[in-house]
Amino acid sequence: MAIDAVIPFKPKNPKTRLSCVMEQEEREAFAQAMLSDVIAAAQAGGCSPLLLCTSPYERPGARTLLDPDGLNESLNRLLATSKSPILIIMADLPLADGAAVSRLVSTAADMAVVPGRGGGTNAIFLREPSRFRVNYYGASFLKHMQIAMDAGLSVDVVDSFRLHTDVDEKEDLVEVLIHGKGEARRCLESLGFTLSIEGGRVGVKRGAHKETR
């Protein structure tokens, strides 16, 4: 049986730190494109996507749970009653691929985790979900390592930049334009984003809107 890949998703007004370069509708489209890439990676890695949404959202091919509560509260309710292994994977990992997801869910340890940049946690695989509880925000990677230790769980820190690269800010779009292969990259290109190189550093710039082509 495929492992449930729980993907928390906020359909309305997501990714506000991208407001400097995208309108709200564009951020919503980009967030959905990144979600598509994560769903595809989860499926390629042998998992069955289960979206955990803060407001109503439907998507062909993925089951949806609606829970307007906070991320930690809703996930911990889910973990407490789960009888089979679960992968929790964030929706803003557009470089994710099946190989990286496979490495996570095939760990020999009790759990496997991929840290995000800046101390976050981008993916957690739990063999026995009810033995763990999440505590996102801030330096969540360190908190999750401590929770695992307190619970006596062995932890495998999976070394993947594809799952490590979460997209929150304008600078992160560089990674999507360089390493992305899916919907998120196509979305950025359709919005007119291209790489720019100034003074040896790589950034992104946005040209004319190309929504009509």
Place this chain on the structure above:
Amino acid sequence: MAIDAVIPFKPKNPKTRLSCVMEQEEREAFAQAMLSDVIAAAQAGGCSPLLLCTSPYERPGARTLLDPDGLNESLNRLLATSKSPILIIMADLPLADGAAVSRLVSTAADMAVVPGRGGGTNAIFLREPSRFRVNYYGASFLKHMQIAMDAGLSVDVVDSFRLHTDVDEKEDLVEVLIHGKGEARRCLESLGFTLSIEGGRVGVKRGAHKETR
């Protein structure tokens, strides 16, 4: 025979983008600490470190080549005459470990590469070095992929955040304090750096100098 791991290193006034939080002598000590971690990772991954230095530098246990020329020029001279496989790995990767280096040098492809953040290239393994030439700076990852394609070389992009995380700026120090296990982390701690969490974001702060303890 162990594979040569060529590690370009600038002993004098390195890492100038850290000037905001470190004096020149401290930056030199920190750069040497990061180099120690890269040397240890290369050795653990089955390679023999060979430092390529822009000014005279000696270090027990590592061979040294002195070449004051530019990075591309000195590396390309080396590659052109190399008859056996080479790993080129940057000196500012303090999260590097033997497992990640092993994955690189055990590729089935003609070459393996690990991108850095922002379009850079942090490590390149070349089975036949003379078939390749490097072109660092700017979006070097894309340039290196193009050079490989033009030369008809198969490329394996190795998915490692430990080799992906190069340390150039203050914000990058967060990663060392969270994920580092070696000399670079100890160096930062001895300089008084600790994690700081403000408004949900993780940064670093520097307390009183502790050099005398």
